[in-house]
Every structure is written in structure tokens, then in C-alpha cells.
Amino acid sequence: xxxxxxxxxxxxxxxxxxxxxxxxxxxxxxxxxxxxxxxxxxxxxxxxxxxxxxxxxxxxxxxxxxxxxxxxxxxxxxxxxxxxxxxxxxxxxxxxxxxxxxxxxxxxxxxxxxxxxxxxxxxxxxxxxxxxxxxxxxxxxxxxxxxxxxxxxxxxxxxxxxxxxxxxxxxxxxxxxxxxxxxxxxxxxxxxxxxxxxxxxxxxxxxxxxxxxxxxxxxxxxxxxxxxxxxxxxxxxxxxxxxxxxxxxxxxxxxxxxxxxxxxxxxxxxxxxxxxxxxxxxxxxxxxxxxxxxxxxxxxxxxxxxxxxxxxxxxxxxxxxxxxxxxxxxxxxxxxxxxxxxxxxxxxxxxxxxxxxxxxxxxxxxxxxxxx
Amino acid sequence: xxxxxxxxxxxxxxxxxxxxxxxxxxxxxxxxxxxxxxxxxxxxxxxxxxxxxxxxxxxxxxxxxxxxxxxxxxxxxxxxxxxxxxxxxxxxxxxxxxxxxxxxxxxxxxxxxxxxxxxxxxxxxxxxxxxxxxxxxxxxxxxxxxxxxxxxxxxxxxxxxxxxxxxxxxxxxxxxxxxxxxxxxxxxxxxxxxxxxxxxxxxxxxxxxxxxxxxxxxxxxxxxxxxxxxxxxxxxxxxxxxxxxxxxxxxxxxxxxxxxxxxxxxxxxxxxxxxxxxxxxxxxxxxxxxxxxxx
Numbered sequence: 096x097x098x099x100x101x102x103x104x105x106x107x108x109x110x111x112x113x114x115x116x117x118x119x120x121x122x123x124x125x126x127x128x129x130x131x132x133x134x135x136x137x138x139x140x141x142x143x144x145x146x147x148x149x150x151x152x153x154x155x156x157x158x159x160x161x162x163x164x165x166x167x168x169x170x171x172x173x174x175x176x177x178x179x180x181x182x183x184x185x186x187x188x189x190x191x192x193x194x195x196x197x198x199x200x201x202x203x204x205x206x207x208x209x210x211x212x213x214x215x216x217x218x219x220x221x222x223x224x225x226x227x228x229x230x231x232x233x234x235x236x237x238x239x240x241x242x243x244x245x246x247x248x249x250x251x252x253x254x255x256x257x258x259x260x261x262x263x264x265x266x267x268x269x270x271x272x273x274x275x276x277x278x279x280x281x282x283x284x285x286x287x288x289x290x291x292x293x294x295x296x297x298x299x300x301x302x303x304x305x306x307x308x309x310x311x312x313x314x315x316x317x318x319x320x321x322x323x324x325x326x327x328x329x330x331x332x333x334x335x336x337x338x339x340x341x342x343x344x345x346x347x348x349x350x351x352x353x354x355x356x357x358x359x360x361x362x363x364x365x366x367x368x369x370x371x372x373x374x375x376x377x378x379x380x381x382x383x384x385x386x387x388x389x390x391x392x393x394x395x396x397x398x399x400x401x402x403x404x405x406x407x408x409x410x411x412x413x414x415x416x417x418x419x420x421x422x423x424x425x426x427x428x429x430x431x432x433x434x435x436x437x438x439x440x441x442x443x444x445x446x447x448x449x450x451x452x453x454x455x456x457x458x459x460x461x462x463x464x465x466x467x
Numbered sequence: 468x469x470x471x472x473x474x475x476x477x478x479x480x481x482x483x484x485x486x487x488x489x490x491x492x493x494x495x496x497x498x499x500x501x502x503x504x505x506x507x508x509x510x511x512x513x514x515x516x517x518x519x520x521x522x523x524x525x526x527x528x529x530x531x532x533x534x535x536x537x538x539x540x541x542x543x544x545x546x547x548x549x550x551x552x553x554x555x556x557x558x559x560x561x562x563x564x565x566x567x568x569x570x571x572x573x574x575x576x577x578x579x580x581x582x583x584x585x586x587x588x589x590x591x592x593x594x595x596x597x598x599x600x601x602x603x604x605x606x607x608x609x610x611x612x613x614x615x616x617x618x619x620x621x622x623x624x625x626x627x628x629x630x631x632x633x634x635x636x637x638x639x640x641x642x643x644x645x646x647x648x649x650x651x652x653x654x655x656x657x658x659x660x661x662x663x664x665x666x667x668x669x670x671x672x673x674x675x676x677x678x679x680x681x682x683x684x685x686x687x688x689x690x691x692x693x694x695x696x697x698x699x700x701x702x703x704x705x706x707x708x709x710x711x712x713x714x715x716x717x718x719x720x721x722x723x724x725x726x727x728x729x730x731x732x733x734x735x736x737x738x739x740x741x742x743x744x745x746x747x748x749x750x751x752x753x754x755x756x757x758x759x760x761x762x
Contacts, residue, residue, distance in 0.1 A: 148660055168663040169671075175664045181657035185679045194675075195665040246666065 098160075099124045099249060099282055100145060105154035107140055114140045116306040117154070122250070122284060123299075127276050129285045131293040132303035133329070138286045141303075142252050145284060147171045159249075174243040175252040179259060180235045182227040188214070188238055189223040195246040213241035216275065233264045240275065250282045257292065269296055290330045294318065302326050304441075323436055327369045328445035334375075334410045335446020338368035338435070346435060349405055351384050353428060357435040367436040369446070372400070372413040374432030383425015389418050402448050409448040501738070504731030517732035541717065541733065548714040551628065552697040555635040559643040559692045560685065562636070567647035567684075568677070571654070582648065585641050593638055597705050600634050601625065604706065626708035634702040642691040650684030651677075686752040694741055 100122040107115040115137045122128055130138035143149040144156055147168035155162050163171060174195075182191050190197075192210045201209070214220050217237035222230070227238060236256060243251055253272070257265045273296050276283045287293055293300050294314045302309045302317055302325075310322040321327035324335050338348030343358030348368045360366060380386050387405035401412045403424065410426070418424055508514045524540045570581045588596060603609045604625045611621040624630045654677070662672040700715030712720075714737055721730035 146664060148663075167668075168660070169666045169668055173664075175661070177657050177661055179657065181655065181661040183658060183661070183676060183680075194662075198666040198671060198675075242665065 097124045098122065099158070100284075101155075101157040101160075102141070102144070103155045103157065105141075105144065105151040105156070107137075107144070107149065107152050114306050115144075115151075118303075118306070118308050119154075120301060120308065120311070122282060124249075124282055125280050126298045127273065127283045127285065127296060128299040128301065129287060129293040129297040130301050130303060131287060131290060131329070132309075133288055135305075136303040137306040138288075138303050139254055142175075142254055142284060142286050145250070146173055146175050146252050172248050173250045173252060174246060174248040175254065176236075176239050176243045176256045178254045178256065180239040182235055182238055182242070184226075184228055186227070187223065188219065188225050188227060188230070191227055191238055192241045192245050194242060199246070209245055210241075213245045216244075216278075217241045217271075232260055233268065236260065236268060240272070244275070244279065244281065248281065250284060251276075253283060253285045255286055255288070257287070257289075265292070272296065294330070300330075302329065304329070320434065321369060321436065323439035324367050324369075324441040324443075324445045325439070327367075327434075327436065328441075332372045332411055332413070333446050334370045334372065334448070336368050336370075336408060337443070338366050340364045340366050340435065344430075346433065349385050349408065353384065353433055354430045355433040355435060356431050357433075360435070360437075365438055367438060367442050367446075369434040369436060370410075370428055370432055372411040373398075374428065375410070375412045375414075376427040376429075377401075377412065377414050377416055377418060378425045378427045380423045380425045383427060385426040385428075387424065387426065389420050389422045389424060392418065392420055411448045498738075501731050501734050504728050505735035506732075507728060509728065517729050518736065520729060521732055521736055544712055544714055544717055547711060548697055551631055551635065551703075551711070551713065552693055552699075555632050555639065555696045556643075556689055556692045558632065558636045559640050560688065563640055563643035563647055563688065564681075564685070567644050567651055570644075571648055571651035578652070585644055588637075589641050594701065596638060597634055597702050600630075600637065601705055604630050604633070625706065626710055628707070628711060630706040631703050631711055634706040635696050635699060638699075638702065639692040639696050642695070643688040646687035646691060647681060647684040650681050650687075654680055683752055686748050690745060690748055693744070697741065698737055 098121050100120075102118060102120040105115055105118050106113070118137070118141065120141075130141055132138050140149060144151060147163070147166060147170075150164055156164050158166075158171065158173075183194065186194065189210055192213055193206050196206045196209060210223075211220075214223065217240055219234065219237050219241065222234070222238075227235060230238065236259075239256070256272075257268050260268060269292060272283070272285075285293075285296065297314055299311065300314060300317050301311050304325050310317055310326045312320070317326060317330055321330065321333075327333040327335055336348045338346050340346050340360040340363065341352065342362060343360075344355055346353050346355050346357075346366065346368060385405050387403040387410065389401055390404050390409065391402045393400040395413075398413045398415050399417060401414060401418055403410045403412060403426070405426070412426070505517055506513055506515065508516065521541045522539065525537045526540045527535045528538045528543065570578055573581065601608070605611070606621065606623060606625060608625070610624070615621055624633075658676055658680070659672055662676045663669075667675060698715045698718075700713060700719050703709075703711045703713045703716055714733065718730050718733050718737075721727075721733065
């Protein structure tokens, strides 16, 4: 695969605040790559650098090997689907989609044909003469996608395009976007703060935090082999505990020595240990590697979410077996369910469910979105 | 109708009462009087003579070659008023549009400061503003002293159409900037970015996005400048040295001369013409605002 876009050592500040701190990233032709992170992590700024709406303070943006730092947006072979669609309210559906073609003075019948194809692709045939202001959110989204693709860009940038849609529609659009990407073969650079969306759509995920890239990898990589506590916590649910690597394939945490599959650490090196909630089995107390008391049980539909107090540290376990609050239980963890990470600046910040509640989680999500 | 809704409509009616009363006393009644006076003679008998006089009165005028000819007085004055008002409106639009755009894209504090600076002259009486322009534009005024100090010689502006236009543009420019600014400040920056993203150079963004989206502001600005400038008076007397008698001056002159019925007739004709012009403008706005779509 060929590199289509390269970001090299890019730094960007706004009003003295560093938004991107020396990031480097290669984007390959034909891939669906997602920039994932909480608000303020620099993902949107990265997208705007590629689109040409920002210029880096230092570092280079390369497009097919050529430096494009100072190339204005209208001369880049890159189009954007904006967060709130940014459709032109004075133009109807057809004219919105035809907008880039008219700018290029494409012949009339070719415009008719290409706009028709695009509208068919996003299932909006027959909507040509409707006012964009009369469309639903999902339909406006489709017009925005058709408008961004009609000019046949090499790269499509998508800035949280699904954030304004309700859950059901969002799921449908995820699948549809994925299909469009496969059908057109255009490189998609997708920005989101929704880890589930990132996992289900992407070939490559770039996890970002505080202006730095934390990890680049496939969905499976970043979920199963998170590089640090931030990634482990941001993607999915994680119990992250302090441990000590006794030797290769042997780690001690929570007062017990476990067999694991990782190695390559110094003897007795302090590490962060990640155990996913769905990888923990509940067993009778006397058969458990760890023992604890259930402090809360929440029914989630497919499973129960159980919070267990183990020596003062609260673990989250997802299980289909019912246990009751105040019950004493044992935990059993398979060697390949244990993932070892080097200590990082994020160690100790995440992975304890002591203050956990679903409402609180949603509340803080809503706040961070509103602040954006 | 249920009891509750009839009561609430009564409350709304009472709450709106003072405003309706105000509108009747200060807008409808005076307009009725204008029409009544326009169509009556000094003994308040119905007549169309005043209206007819507007179209038929003649007077001697000196042509460019020095020859005198008989012209229809009030049609000449009307044409002059319309011409000067149109020129002033176009100048206001050409000056105001870029200014409003620049202000709308500036930082919040700059926007506030700039708008205040634009509003401040409106706090002063327009007679004072007109006198200020006289002292600036006179043959021995500030402008000419400045030019001659620079060794550029003197220009004769006072008493020309240019002077009248300068005065009118100065007076009415804020009325052009305000509606333009208010619509541009509301414009989504993302639309401009989207146009850039889709291949428009800055000139294309202006032509294909900013201009069409600001059309309601353009129409409002034109309305707000054209109407007062077409009926303006005094500016022409002071800055035009009385050479450019306008419709406003004619109405004032007839009124001062106690020809109330003819003054009312001129005002009535002007009003009907302006209402017609406004109706056309509204049609145009409706057509060009979000007009790309069938609804």
C-alpha cells in the first residue's frame, strides 16, 4: 500500500496552548483510518491540517510525497464532511451536490449524470429539488457525503459526522459509510470520540490524547494490546491495577501471582496490568485466584455489570451469571486475559471503578461534548 | 372555541392594545390625513387638481448650452431625487458591504468597537452633521486647506451634486451597514470553509456563498437607505447651494408656503411610489433568499 498523506513532526499551538505536540502519522491509500480521542485531544486540528484550514507551526504535511503546508484548501484533492454538515441553505439538494462540479465548469450533462449517481449511492434519488433545510438530520448527512464525494477526491475527511444523529440512525450510517468507502476506494480519515464507532468501522485507529498520538493500530491491536493506561481506559472498559513483573510470563498483582503471556520486562519491573471486565470468570470464593465482595450489580441487557471490592480496589466484571450484592465471590483469570503495559504518565489515573456509576459517566461525556 | 383560549386571546388583545392604538394614532391617521389633503382643495372639496399639478406644472430651465426650455417642474425634481438617491444607495452598498463583512469576521471586541464607532455619528443631529460637512467641503474649508497645504491645489465641491451625494452617503451609511452586519455575523463560518473545501477560491466563495446568503441584508440595507435618501431635504440646500432642489425640499417649500394640499399631494405620490418599490423588493428577496429550492 502507498502512503497518501504523511504528517511529519507537526506542532501546533493556539494562543500559546499546545494543541498538537510533535505528531507524526502515515495515512495509506484506500484505508479507513480513525482519529479517536476525547475532546481537546487534537484530532480535529489534525483533520483541519490535512484539509488545509490550519497550517502547522512546525513540521510538514505531505500529500503523495509533496509538501502541501501552504496549499490552500480549494487546491487540495481532499474533501471534508463537516460536523454539522454545512450544507448551503440557499441551494437545493441537487445544487448542493453539484457545487464543486460547477466550480470546475464540468459540462452540464456530466453534472446531471454524476450528481444523479451520487444521490443514488446515498439513497436520495427523487430528493433533487428539495430544500436542504427541509431534510432530516440523516438525509442532510447523506447530502453532505454526496457533495464531498462527487468531486472524486483522493481523501475524504469526516469530522464527527455522526455525532448529531440518534443511536439507531448512527449504527445504520456507520455501516453505510463503511460500504461507501469500500465501493469507492477513497481513503477515509474519520474523527470521533466514540470508541465503539471507531472499533467497528476502522482499518486503523489512531488514539490521541493531549496533542499526542498514544497508539496506532488495528481495532484488535488497540483493544487487546493497549500501549498504556489511557488507551486501555478510553477503549472499552478496563480494570487497571499496579503489578510487578516477576519474570517473563509471571506477574504479581492484588496479592496473587498469575501466569500471563507477556514478557520482555526487567525482573521486578513495576507495570500496569489490564484485565477486561468480560475476561474475568466468577467462581466460588474458595476456588478464586482473587476474593472479594460484590458492591453493586447493574443489569445491562446482555450481561450484568458487577462491581467487586478486592482489597479496597474496585473491579468491574461483566457476567451473564447473577450474583447478589454483599455476596463473597472468587475471581478466575486466564493467562491470555492478562495484558501487561509499561508504566506511563497515565499510570494510576484510570482503571479503578471506586467512583463508578453509569449516570456519572454519561454526565461527564455530555459536559465534554458541550465544551467542544 | 374553548373558554380558556377565548380568555387568552382577550388577554393578548388587551396587551397588544396600546401598540395598536399607537399605530393607529401615529401611523394610520396621519397617512389618512395626507391622502385626504392630497385629494381636496382649500375648501376641502374633492379634487384631483393637486395630483395633476405634480405631473403638469412647468417652469423655465436653463439647458447645458445656455438656452432656456420649458420643463415639467416636479418630474424633473423627481428624476433628480431618484438619481441622487440611487447613486447614494449604490455608494453606500459598495462602501458598506466590504466594511460589514470585515467587521463580521473580526474578533468579538473589535466588532463591538467598530459598531459603536459607526453608531456614534447617528447620535448627533443631522443638521449639525450637514453643517460639519459644509465646513469641510467649502472652497476655503478643511479639505481644500489640507489639499493646498500638500501642494495639490484646490477642488470645488460645495454646490455640486458630488457634495450632496457625500452628505447623503455619510448620513445613511450606518443604515446600510447595520442590516448587512447583522446578517453576516449570523452566517456560519463552516459554510465558507465548506465552499473553500469544495474548490472555491476566495472570489468564488464571495460570489457563490456569501453574496447569495447576505441578499436579505442587501435588500434591507437598500430599502433603509433608498427610502430616506429619496425624500431627503436640507442636505441638498446646504451642500448643494440650493442648486439641486429635491422632492423633500419641494414638500418642505410648499408646506412653508402654506400650500398644504399640494405638499400633501407630493408626499402622497412619493409614498405610493415607495410602497410599490418596496413591494418589488420584497418579491425579489423572497425569490433570491433560499430560492434555489422548490417548496
